[in-house]
Amino acid sequence: MILRSITRAVGVVLLVDGISALISPTNYLRKLETGTPLIDDLLDYCAENPDITRGFALLEASLGAWLTLS
Secondary structure: OHHHHHHHHHHHHHHHHHHHHHHOHHHHHHHOOOOOHHHHHHHHHHHHOHHHHHHHHHHHHHHHHHHHHO
16 A cells, blocks of 8 residues: 555656656756766766757656556
8 A cells, every 4th residue: 555655756757757858847957956966977968969858858757657657
C-alpha cells in the first residue's frame, strides 16, 4: 500500500517535470545549471539542441503517467 503511494507520488513529480521541460526546454535547462563544469557543458549542449530535450521530456512524462496510472 505504501509502495503504491510512493510510486504514484514519483509519477506525478516526473509527469509535471516532463511537461515543464516540454513547454520551455531551453529555460528549463538553464535553471538546472549548478556550476559543475561537466554537468553544465552537458546542459548547454542539450539547451542548444532543444529537440533532444523534448525527446527526453516526452520519455519522462510518459514514464510519470505510467507510474501514476498503474
